[in-house]
Amino acid sequence: MKKCIILGSTGSIGTSSLDVIKSNSGHFRAVGLSAGSSVGKMCEQVLEFKPEAVSMSDSGAAYELRERVGHHTMVYEGIEGMIEMIRSLDADAVINGLVGSVGVLPTLTALEYDKDVLLANKETMVMAGRLVIEAAARFKKRIVPIDSEMSAIYQCLKGESSKTLKRLILTASGGPFVDYSAEKLKFVTVKQALNHPTWSMGVKNTIDSATMMNKGLEVIEARWLFNVPGTEIDVTIHRDSIAHSLVEFIDGSLIAQLSKPDMRLAIQYAMTDPERLQSPYGGIDFSSPFSLTFEPPDFDRFPCLALAYEALERGGTAPAALNGANERAVEAFVNGNITFMDIPETIRRVIENHRFIEEPNIDDLITTDLEAKRFTSVLVES
Amino acid sequence: MKKCIILGSTGSIGTSSLDVIKSNSGHFRAVGLSAGSSVGKMCEQVLEFKPEAVSMSDSGAAYELRERVGHHTMVYEGIEGMIEMIRSLDADAVINGLVGSVGVLPTLTALEYDKDVLLANKETMVMAGRLVIEAAARFKKRIVPIDSEMSAIYQCLKGESSKTLKRLILTASGGPFVDYSAEKLKFVTVKQALNHPTWSMGVKNTIDSATMMNKGLEVIEARWLFNVPGTEIDVTIHRDSIAHSLVEFIDGSLIAQLSKPDMRLAIQYAMTDPERLQSPYGGIDFSSPFSLTFEPPDFDRFPCLALAYEALERGGTAPAALNGANERAVEAFVNGNITFMDIPETIRRVIENHRFIEEPNIDDLITTDLEAKRFTSVLVES
Numbered sequence: 001m002k003k004c005i006i007l008g009s010t011g012s013i014g015t016s017s018l019d020v021i022k023s024n025s026g027h028f029r030a031v032g033l034s035a036g037s038s039v040g041k042m043c044e045q046v047l048e049f050k051p052e053a054v055s056m057s058d059s060g061a062a063y064e065l066r067e068r069v070g071h072h073t074m075v076y077e078g079i080e081g082m083i084e085m086i087r088s089l090d091a092d093a094v095i096n097g098l099v100g101s102v103g104v105l106p107t108l109t110a111l112e113y114d115k116d117v118l119l120a121n122k123e124t125m126v127m128a129g130r131l132v133i134e135a136a137a138r139f140k141k142r143i144v145p146i147d148s149e150m151s152a153i154y155q156c157l158k159g160e161s162s163k164t165l166k167r168l169i170l171t172a173s174g175g176p177f178v179d180y181s182a183e184k185l186k187f188v189t190v191k192q193a194l195n196h197p198t199w200s201m202g203v204k205n206t207i208d209s210a211t212m213m214n215k216g217l218e219v220i221e222a223r224w225l226f227n228v229p230g231t232e233i234d235v236t237i238h239r240d241s242i243a244h245s246l247v248e249f250i251d252g253s254l255i256a257q258l259s260k261p262d263m264r265l266a267i268q269y270a271m272t273d274p275e276r277l278q279s280p281y282g283g284i285d286f287s288s289p290f291s292l293t294f295e296p297p298d299f300d301r302f303p304c305l306a307l308a309y310e311a312l313e314r315g316g317t318a319p320a321a322l323n324g325a326n327e328r329a330v331e332a333f334v335n336g337n338i339t340f341m342d343i344p345e346t347i348r349r350v351i352e353n354h355r356f357i358e359e360p361n362i363d364d365l366i367t368t369d370l371e372a373k374r375f376t377s378v379l380v381e382s
Numbered sequence: 383m384k385k386c387i388i389l390g391s392t393g394s395i396g397t398s399s400l401d402v403i404k405s406n407s408g409h410f411r412a413v414g415l416s417a418g419s420s421v422g423k424m425c426e427q428v429l430e431f432k433p434e435a436v437s438m439s440d441s442g443a444a445y446e447l448r449e450r451v452g453h454h455t456m457v458y459e460g461i462e463g464m465i466e467m468i469r470s471l472d473a474d475a476v477i478n479g480l481v482g483s484v485g486v487l488p489t490l491t492a493l494e495y496d497k498d499v500l501l502a503n504k505e506t507m508v509m510a511g512r513l514v515i516e517a518a519a520r521f522k523k524r525i526v527p528i529d530s531e532m533s534a535i536y537q538c539l540k541g542e543s544s545k546t547l548k549r550l551i552l553t554a555s556g557g558p559f560v561d562y563s564a565e566k567l568k569f570v571t572v573k574q575a576l577n578h579p580t581w582s583m584g585v586k587n588t589i590d591s592a593t594m595m596n597k598g599l600e601v602i603e604a605r606w607l608f609n610v611p612g613t614e615i616d617v618t619i620h621r622d623s624i625a626h627s628l629v630e631f632i633d634g635s636l637i638a639q640l641s642k643p644d645m646r647l648a649i650q651y652a653m654t655d656p657e658r659l660q661s662p663y664g665g666i667d668f669s670s671p672f673s674l675t676f677e678p679p680d681f682d683r684f685p686c687l688a689l690a691y692e693a694l695e696r697g698g699t700a701p702a703a704l705n706g707a708n709e710r711a712v713e714a715f716v717n718g719n720i721t722f723m724d725i726p727e728t729i730r731r732v733i734e735n736h737r738f739i740e741e742p743n744i745d746d747l748i749t750t751d752l753e754a755k756r757f758t759s760v761l762v763e764s
Contacts, residue, residue, distance in 0.1 A: 159541025252664020282634020
């Protein structure tokens with residue numbers, strides 16, 4: 001029985017993870033849950049999964065939850081409470097389904113307190129990839145990705161020696177605007193941007209998919225997860241969302257992972273790695289004709305992708321600045337303060353003007369994140 | 383330095399294998415070569431690769447070769463000579479690039495005499511798959527496929543536990559007649575059948591590709607190589623010849639192997655497994671758009687495929703009868719004795735009328751092969 005703590009349990013990764021646990025109740029148990037302020041949802045999850053502890057980022061929500069379930073379940077409060085819960089609970093793995101830079105400290109804490117990290121929170125690796133990988137090595141714990149593209153690469157690399165890896169090819173759906181002209185992209189509305197063709201995700205991830213920043217963040221994430229320089233990571237537009245990424249080896253052979261799009265498949269895989277368990281997800285029907293298409297991405301129409309490659313190339317605090325600026329710029333777009341094409345423009349200005357540090361420690365990265373967000377707020381309000 | 387014996391060295395698998403050895407001369411050495419009657423080609427290979435011994439099936443050819451290179455190189459003669467060469471030479475692996483049922487005994491001999499078998503000769507597994515797999519286990523030697531589809535599956539299974547395997551999906555180019563109507567297939571000429579869309583192979587394999595018997599033989603081969611029942615092996619028409627086969631696991635995840643079609647890639651992989659070496663083959667260009675298509679095969683228009691599934695299901699000597707009948711029927715078609723659609727019809731009659739043995743030993747299988755060929759000859763001449 002594998003004991004899991006789920007961070008962001010009421011979000012899309014969290015609820016999918018609980019689905020997987022429910023379907024495999026003989027194999028997994030949720031011993032800890034964390035959420036922001038969704039008391040109602042959390043209350044239901046506590047009643048159904050009976051975790052030992054939960055944590056709510058919002059103090060009011062924590063108070064209300066204590067009233068409703070507190071006599072059976074320990075309720076932690078705030079980010080510090082979530083960190084404390086990770087430290088205290090006896091668990092094998094932490095499923096990090098948090099969104100944004102808030103995911104970094106829980107990841108580092110989990111590794112330090114003897115827990116594997118099943119990671120959906122790509123911002124963790126974008127901000128502090130080098131430090132996270134070093135921590136995993138130091139504490140001899142694993143980081144298993146549960147993002148579908150990263151999981152695909154992870155699966156493709158099974159049984160292969162890392163020195164034979166030549167190139168990663170990340171597939172991207174292209175988002176809802178893949179065919180929009182540069183002119184048309186200027187007038188994209190929030191409603192249009194929130195309409196993703198294949199995956200059902202949270203607001204932040206959906207907008208990132210529309211700008212293709214999600215793929216940029218994944219390029220940076222892949223750089224650290226798989227120890228491959230950015231120059232050897234390519235992106236291909238694959239509208240069908242069936243091939244979830246590919247790996248090319250030095251002999252010219254490519255290995256790809258495919259399935260119907262369902263994030264529960266990658267979540268379950270991360271929970272069972274290196275084994276596999278029966279599941280109703282995935283599968284592909286070969287009894288009817290189908291085709292898979294691949295096209296190169298357009299860096300001019302989707303400058304967020306180019307920005308991510310540039311930040312990765314520059315290194316140091318640049319990816320953290322990119323990530324912080326992106327989080328705030330996406331909020332500003334959703335709130336109607338800036339246009340769709342202002343997102344990359346704003347991020348570019350923040351990266352160019354941020355206080356660059358070549359070899360940042362975790363405090364430097366957290367500061368970079370905060371400063372990037374603050375500067376972005378100033379830019380979007382001016 | 384890995385020492386290899388190449389059976390069928392002047393054929394397409396043989397010359398490709400020697401290409402790979404030439405490109406990686408620091409890693410591999412050809413210590414033995416065998417061919418049928420191509421003295422000229424063999425003479426060139428002896429001068430270039432300086433093997434310790436060679437063998438010619440044809441006695442006259444062996445005599446002529448001895449005259450030309452005999453003072454430097456041991457020249458064996460006949461099938462018995464080839465078997466003797468395999469026994470005598472100190473080598474790590476035998477590359478079996480023979481065509482047809484003649485490949486069975488060399489395979490069994492290689493395993494018994496402490497050599498891995500890198501296998502292109504699918505008829506070996508079709509005829510005697512169970513016995514070959516048992517021999518490999520008994521002598522603790524490996525059978526590594528170098529057929530592109532089997533190699534793909536072999537690569538997709540790396541690092542995976544065999545109990546998590548759910549289904550194999552073999553890709554087939556469909557051959558030159560994939561779009562022909564049943565009516566049009568009746569009037570196919572030998573010249574049309576010898577024109578394969580993507581792969582350059584010998585005559586037998588090219589006709590097998592046109593009838594889709596090649597895929598049927600691979601289904602049977604895969605059953606033994608990967609220990610999967612025929613009911614869990616599917617075939618998909620994939621005209622692009624880029625995805626060389628796929629494996630579906632119990633969790634619904636599929637792993638595929640892809641590359642530009644070049645048989646040297648699979649040959650090199652078999653020689654380096656589980657490692658990989660740099661190569662100029664394979665690779666896929668993602669800088670231009672492309673698509674991969676998959677369609678179900680038509681068992682009515684391509685009855686050879688259905689026959690293979692039926693023979694596998696029946697078991698015992700049925701696959702050996704199928705294989706023997708097919709070899710002779712293909713010859714009869716190439717010689718103009720029967721029509722294209724007579725090939726499956728003839729094979730069906732041979733299987734139905736052969737002396738069925740449920741649990742054949744190797745002598746039974748060789749007898750089945752001979753009798754099937756003899757009966758086929760009678761049928762095609764009547």
